[in-house]
Structures are given as structure tokens and as C-alpha cells.
Amino acid sequence: MSYPRALHEWSAPALIGAYRRRELSPLEVTQSVLGHIERWEHRLQALYLLRPELALEQARASETRWLRGAPLGPLDGVPVTIKDNIATRGDPTPLGTAAVELMPATADAPPAARVRESGGVIIAKTTMPDYGMLSSGLSSFHPLARNPWDLRLTPGGSSAGAGAAAAAGYGPLHIGTDIGGSLRLPAGWCGIFTLKPSLGRVPIDPPYMGRAAGPMTREVVDAAWFMQVLARADARDSMNLPPQQIDWETFDQGADRLKGLRIGLLLEAGCGLPVDPEIRAAVAQAARLFENAGATVLPMKPFMTQAMLDGMDHFWRMRCHVDMKALPSARKAQVLPYIREWGDSAASMNGEAVFRAFSQFHETRVRTVAACAAFDYVISPTSPVTAAPADHASPTNDPMRPLEHIGFTVPFNMSEQPASSINCGYTRAGLPIGLQIAGRRFDDLGVLQVSRAFELIRGEQRPWPQPPSEAVDHVD
Structure with missing residues (x-):
């Protein structure tokens, strides 16, 4: 039979439906994904531990289960x-x-365990920068990851490879992590969708303040499908939320979901880099679409401050400094120089300075919750700027100003609120622009529903990037 799209582009629910009807085999789908990766990966460098033979072995086992009518779960x-x-x-x-x-x-850490228990075919791991501390694919271990929309640019980070892989069509489902924007920033710069869940909704190990794992996908439907697996409880995460029956399959309520909602519009973060005019215009246009769909959109005043952002930065510097002090000197020398300079800049901080820096996490939490209390959802740019050059560690490329681009994303890590990023337009140069949609704590399903409603009203999207053999190669 003929298919409307190449198999590597199919959504997870569509694949499961086709497997159930015996119209497709997991083996041929995995072969399609691996073939597509072969055409792309030599330029993107998004993957770690790509082992085609192991992926095919998992696919054959899945095929056998489907033929017996006994799939392991919704990812089989x-x-x-x-x-x-x-x-x-x-x-x-x-x-x-x-x-x-x-x-x-x-x-297996909890997200990987849930994938394996549900029969997912693990194609590969994805790349990240040193210790996940950069919004970039720059790494002292992995090759430099690049953005499929323009290979001269970064995919963002720290879920760099995952963002690039999703945009490039390496199958429908990808898992990343986020402590200050590491899911949403690459999603915004790669034009894909992601959900940073409420803290504890998706168990992780080791858990840490503000750290969340979440799905990275091309479409909202795939993220919602994935959440029914990722959100299962795991006692290893001391911050795991109590088990809750959430009908993730009800996420699609159409554009009517927006009627009557009270939406906050945040166009200035209050700290960090100024918002690029093209990004501001795209987010303002998104706000008009929300209004046209029946929502009330009201402007918000910035609630973050530079002192709050700097405090979190300085505490994380000290954490990195302490971690690096524990390394033998030869191993520390292998850490990316940018990270070494950033972490070691905390060496002279005294106890009071560390305490004051740490206090900014709680201040951020309190300010964020208070600012959002009057609204059902808050929309904003995901990032104030578009993707930086691929070899830059951060948009400023300055280890003394490393977090100037996370003013919109990091507050929702500290407040533990769910927040998504979805594409809302393109720059004149053709680069994606991310819209962040944040909800109240625990309202992960609502954020997915509102994201889906926006997906329906945002208008036609540009075609996804194609491998260099089928498109202009932008690498200098």
C-alpha cells in the first residue's frame, strides 16, 4: 500500500494503529528511521550510541509480539x-x-525504564554539552551538534541532540531534560514541540531541584501519547508526584479549549538579553490568535530581576566548582574550557554569598507563582533570541554572562509549573520562533490541550528540513 508520508515521519499513535491493523511492521519502520538517520547524521551529529543492529533486534521482538497480539504497551x-x-x-x-x-x-533511569517496559525501540542516545550546563551542542565528549534548519547554528541545549533529532525526523519520540530551559530552548530553536512537566510528574533519577524530564516531538499528539508512559510512578524519584489518573488521550479538545481562558502575555523577561523584534512580533501575533479564538489576553509586567537570574547563576557556578574540585586534575583538564572558567569563577565565594545566591531560587518561585496567579495560562517567547552559531557555548558566548537567555524559561523550573514550547512563526531568515505556554502547577494536561489548540490555529508551517543531499548544505 502507499503511505502519505515516509515512515520515519509517522506519529506514534498512527504507528500503533497501523501495527494493530497489521498494515505496518515495527521492523520496516525502524529500517526507515535508520535509513533517514544515515542520510542526516554525518552533518547533524545528534546521536550517541547509535547501534542499528540493536535497534533492529528490538524491532524484530516487537514485530513478534504484535503478530501474537500481545504488545507490551502504547510504545511497542x-x-x-x-x-x-x-x-x-x-x-x-x-x-x-x-x-x-x-x-x-x-x-535504566525511570524514563528509560518506562520506554523499555512499553516496548519502545531505543534507536540511540542523544548528545548534550558538558554536564548539561550549556544551551548549545558544544561538548568535550560528543561531536558538535547542529541545527537542521541551518547547519551553521546550534540546536540549543542542553537537550541538543534530542532537539535536532526531532526536527530532522529521527522518528516521533525523543526524551530530554530541563533545569532552566534545556527542553524548551532547543525546541524553540528547532521548531518542535516539548513539554517541561510539573516537577515530579515524570520521575527521574537522580532528582534535583527544578530538574524535569519530558517529551520532545514534532507534534503535540506525540508528546501527549508519550506522557501516558513517562508519567508512571517510580519510587527512585523522591520528588515524584503521587500517582494520578490522567487521561492523556483527552488532550485534543480543539480550538474551543481557548474560549473564555484568561491568558497573560509576557513580552519582557525583566532580566537578561532584550527580545529580538522579530520574536516579539511573532509572539504578539500568537496572542492575537488566542484572542480571535475566544481567550482574553492581558499584558503582564516582568517579574524576574537580574539579581534573581544572577543568584541562580552564581549558585550553579559553585555547584560546578565543587563537582570539578572532586575530579583528578587530569580529568578536570578535559572539561570544556568555558565550563571550567565559569565554575572556577566561584572559588572565592564565601558562605554568605552562596546563601544569598541560593535564596534567589526561592525568590524566583514566589515571584513566579504570584505573577501567574491571575491567569489560567501565560504565553511568552521561549527565548529572547534565535539560535546562536553552532560553536558558541551560549548566545553571549561569555562564561561570565552565561544565562542571559533563560529569563523566560527558568522561572517555571523553580515554580514547578508545566511549560511547553511550540513553534509560532519564522524569522526573515527562515529560523523557527518558539512560543512558551505555561500553566498552573500540576496542570500538565491543560498545557497540552492549550498547546494543541494553538497548533490548530497557528497556520501553515514550513516544511521540515531535509538532509543535505536533498537541500542546500549551509555548513561553512
């Missing part, structure tokens, strides 16, 4: 990639840096 036979820092049993977890001693993980 669906291709998935998993970020480097999410442990997979038997594989090393380098955390993006050459400084880590490569030892096989003894167990």
Missing part, C-alpha cells in the same frame, strides 16, 4: 531516542563531558 515498536544523561542499563553515561569515567549503568 515505536522508535525513541533518549538523552545521554538518562541512564540506560549497560551503557556509559558521559554527561556530555570527556571528564567522566565511562562506566556501564547498572539500571
Whole structure:
């Protein structure tokens, strides 16, 4: 039979439906994804531990289960990639840096365990920068990851490879992590969708303040489908939310979901880099679409301050400094120089300075919750700027000003609120522009529903980037 799109572009629900009807085999879908990767990966460099033979082995096992009518779960036979820092049993977890001693993980971390239990076909791990501390694909361990929309540019980070893989069509489902914007920034710069869930909604190991794992996909439907697996409880995460029956399949309520909503429009972060005029215009146009669909959109005053952003930056510097002090000197020397300079800048901080820096996390939480209380949802730019050059560690490329681009994203990590990023337009140069949609704490399903409603009203999207053999190669 003929298919409307190449198999590597099919959504997860469409694949499961085709498997159930025996119209498709997980083996032929995996072969399609691997073939597409072969055409793209030599330029994108999004993947780590790409082992086609293991992926095909998983696909054959899935095919057998479907032929018996006994799939393991809603991911059985669906291709998935998993970020480097999410442990997979038997594989090393380098955390993006050459400084880590490569030892096989003894167990799957919770997101990987849920994928394996549900029969997902793990195609590969995805790349990230050193310790996940950059909004870039620059790494001392992995090759430099690039943005499929323009290979001269970064895909963002720290879920760099996952963002690039999703935009390039390496199958429908990808898992990343986020502590200040590491899901949403690459999503925004790669034109894809992501959900940073409420803290604890998707269990992770090790858990950490503000750190969340979440789906990265081309379409909202895939992220919602993935959440029914990723959100299952796991006792290893001390911040795991109590088990809750959420009907993730009800996420699509159409554009009517927007009627009567009270939406806050945040066009200035209050700190960091100024918003690019093209990004401001695209987000303002998105706000008009919300209004046309029946929502009330009201402007918000910035609630973040530079002191809050700097405090979080300085505390994270100290955390990095302490981690690097524990390394033998030869291993520390292998850390990316940008990260070394950034972390070691905290060496002279005294206890009071560290306490004051840490206090800004709570201040950010309180300010964010208070600012959002009057609204059902808040929309804003995902990032104030578009993708930086691929070899830049951050948009400023300055280790003394490393977080100037996360003023819109980081507050929702600290407030534990769910926030998505969805494409809302393009620059004159053809680069994607991300719209962030944040909801109240625990309202992950609502954020998915509102994101889907916007997906329906945002207008026609540009075609996804194609491998260099089929398009202009932009690498200098």
C-alpha cells in the first residue's frame, strides 16, 4: 500500500494503529528511521550510541509480539531516542563531558525504564554539552551538534541532540531534560514541540531541584501519547508526584479549549538579553490568535530581576566548582574550557554569598507563582533570541554572562509549573520562533490541550528540513 508520508515521519499513535491493523511492521519502520538517520547524521551529529543492529533486534521482538497480539504497551515498536544523561542499563553515561569515567549503568533511569517496559525501540542516545550546563551542542565528549534548519547554528541545549533529532525526523519520540530551559530552548530553536512537566510528574533519577524530564516531538499528539508512559510512578524519584489518573488521550479538545481562558502575555523577561523584534512580533501575533479564538489576553509586567537570574547563576557556578574540585586534575583538564572558567569563577565565594545566591531560587518561585496567579495560562517567547552559531557555548558566548537567555524559561523550573514550547512563526531568515505556554502547577494536561489548540490555529508551517543531499548544505 502507499503511505502519505515516509515512515520515519509517522506519529506514534498512527504507528500503533497501523501495527494493530497489521498494515505496518515495527521492523520496516525502524529500517526507515535508520535509513533517514544515515542520510542526516554525518552533518547533524545528534546521536550517541547509535547501534542499528540493536535497534533492529528490538524491532524484530516487537514485530513478534504484535503478530501474537500481545504488545507490551502504547510504545511497542515505536522508535525513541533518549538523552545521554538518562541512564540506560549497560551503557556509559558521559554527561556530555570527556571528564567522566565511562562506566556501564547498572539500571535504566525511570524514563528509560518506562520506554523499555512499553516496548519502545531505543534507536540511540542523544548528545548534550558538558554536564548539561550549556544551551548549545558544544561538548568535550560528543561531536558538535547542529541545527537542521541551518547547519551553521546550534540546536540549543542542553537537550541538543534530542532537539535536532526531532526536527530532522529521527522518528516521533525523543526524551530530554530541563533545569532552566534545556527542553524548551532547543525546541524553540528547532521548531518542535516539548513539554517541561510539573516537577515530579515524570520521575527521574537522580532528582534535583527544578530538574524535569519530558517529551520532545514534532507534534503535540506525540508528546501527549508519550506522557501516558513517562508519567508512571517510580519510587527512585523522591520528588515524584503521587500517582494520578490522567487521561492523556483527552488532550485534543480543539480550538474551543481557548474560549473564555484568561491568558497573560509576557513580552519582557525583566532580566537578561532584550527580545529580538522579530520574536516579539511573532509572539504578539500568537496572542492575537488566542484572542480571535475566544481567550482574553492581558499584558503582564516582568517579574524576574537580574539579581534573581544572577543568584541562580552564581549558585550553579559553585555547584560546578565543587563537582570539578572532586575530579583528578587530569580529568578536570578535559572539561570544556568555558565550563571550567565559569565554575572556577566561584572559588572565592564565601558562605554568605552562596546563601544569598541560593535564596534567589526561592525568590524566583514566589515571584513566579504570584505573577501567574491571575491567569489560567501565560504565553511568552521561549527565548529572547534565535539560535546562536553552532560553536558558541551560549548566545553571549561569555562564561561570565552565561544565562542571559533563560529569563523566560527558568522561572517555571523553580515554580514547578508545566511549560511547553511550540513553534509560532519564522524569522526573515527562515529560523523557527518558539512560543512558551505555561500553566498552573500540576496542570500538565491543560498545557497540552492549550498547546494543541494553538497548533490548530497557528497556520501553515514550513516544511521540515531535509538532509543535505536533498537541500542546500549551509555548513561553512
